[in-house]
Amino acid sequence: MKKIGFIGGGNMAQAMIGGIIKSKIIEPENIIVSDLNEEILEFVNQKFKVITTVDNLKTSLQSDILFLSVKPNLYEIVIKQIKENIKNDVIIVAIAAGQSIKRVEELFDKELKVIKVMPNTPSLVGEGMAAICPNKLVEEKELNFIIDIFNSFGKSEIVPEYLMDAVTAVSGSSPAYVYMFIEALADGAVLQGLPRDKAYKMAAQTVLGAAKMVLETGEHPAKLKDMVCSPGGTTIEAVAKLEEKGFRTSVIEAMKACTDKSRNMSK
Numbered sequence: 258m259k260k261i262g263f264i265g266g267g268n269m270a271q272a273m274i275g276g277i278i279k280s281k282i283i284e285p286e287n288i289i290v291s292d293l294n295e296e297i298l299e300f301v302n303q304k305f306k307v308i309t310t311v312d313n314l315k316t317s318l319q320s321d322i323l324f325l326s327v328k329p330n331l332y333e334i335v336i337k338q339i340k341e342n343i344k345n346d347v348i349i350v351a352i353a354a355g356q357s358i359k360r361v362e363e364l365f366d367k368e369l370k371v372i373k374v375m376p377n378t379p380s381l382v383g384e385g386m387a388a389i390c391p392n393k394l395v396e397e398k399e400l401n402f403i404i405d406i407f408n409s410f411g412k413s414e415i416v417p418e419y420l421m422d423a424v425t426a427v428s429g430s431s432p433a434y435v436y437m438f439i440e441a442l443a444d445g446a447v448l449q450g451l452p453r454d455k456a457y458k459m460a461a462q463t464v465l466g467a468a469k470m471v472l473e474t475g476e477h478p479a480k481l482k483d484m485v486c487s488p489g490g491t492t493i494e495a496v497a498k499l500e501e502k503g504f505r506t507s508v509i510e511a512m513k514a515c516t517d518k519s520r521n522m523s524k
């Protein structure tokens with residue numbers, strides 16, 4: 258059985274660990290997590306029953322697949338700690354925004370199998386979206402195993418690395434904007450008198466259902482939108498107001514800012 262390590266046990270690591278354990282693709286005793294923050298380790302150990310340590314080197318030595326799940330600015334520090342003793346056949350999974358395969362290879366200063374992945378936090382509930390890009394040393398069966406891991410708690414796509422910054426905007430960071438949309442829907446409902454708990458449930462279930470319609474019918478989103486808009490009805494009033502307020506342009510420009518930031522972080 259393969260052993261999986263996480264250096265950094267924060268939000269994204271927890272989402273992936275939760276997804277992996279729920280899917281049973283790897284047992285908790287084969288997952289090791291290191292973090293500087295002992296409270297986080299305690300939480301992760303209690304919640305997921307995985308092995309925890311403050312020692313990143315121990316994590317790296319015990320792992321066949323090693324997720325680097327610290328913030329981008331910590332890649333240099335963490336890799337410095339583990340590079341001398343890193344096993345030659347370990348698969349490094351780099352999930353940080355703006356950290357390219359080349360940068361990770363350079364920091365290790367040796368030939369290693371590196372897979373760049375941009376995951377997202379809905380992994381925790383089995384609805385993640387991950388974009389995956391391997392370097393040349395990763396063998397097909399190894400890549401397939403990594404794909405199996407990500408597919409066990411969501412969906413995945415192989416993408417060329419140059420698209421990772423755009424992926425960050427459309428699936429890595431976008432849960433945040435979707436939560437903002439859900440919050441806004443709920444605020445709008447509360448303004449009109451609905452109780453808040455019901456408003457969140459109705460807003461979130463509608464976003465979930467609408468997303469499923471796109472994925473499962475394969476219809477163009479515009480067609481699905483048109484199906485809701487009765488001529489002279491209520492929905493087209495809302496749609497017209499959203500257009501007037503620049504809803505789409507705001508989203509597109511926000512994503513451009515996100516993509517640009519990711520690009521700048523890799524310079």
Ligand SMILES: NC(=O)C1=CN([C@@H]2O[C@H](COP(=O)(O)OP(=O)(O)OC[C@H]3O[C@@H](n4cnc5c(N)ncnc54)[C@H](O)[C@@H]3O)[C@@H](O)[C@H]2O)C=CC1
Pocket residue numbers: 264265266267268269270291292293294297313325326327328329331334335352353354375376377378429430
């Ligand atoms: N949060 C998200 O939605 C996503 C995050 N990512 C990437 O995942 C990475 C982690 O992000 P989050 O989980 O959100 O951050 P986070 O701040 O929740 O977790 C990072 C963890 O690293 C720990 N840490 C700090 N220094 C350390 C060290 N020297 N050794 C070991 N652990 C150390 C921190 O205590 C913290 O628990 C980032 O690089 C981010 O770009 C990628 C996709 C989505």
Ligand SMILES: O=C(O)[C@@H]1CCC=N1
Pocket residue numbers: 353354425429430
């Ligand atoms: O905000 C960030 O930088 C990370 C990358 C994608 C989601 N969270």
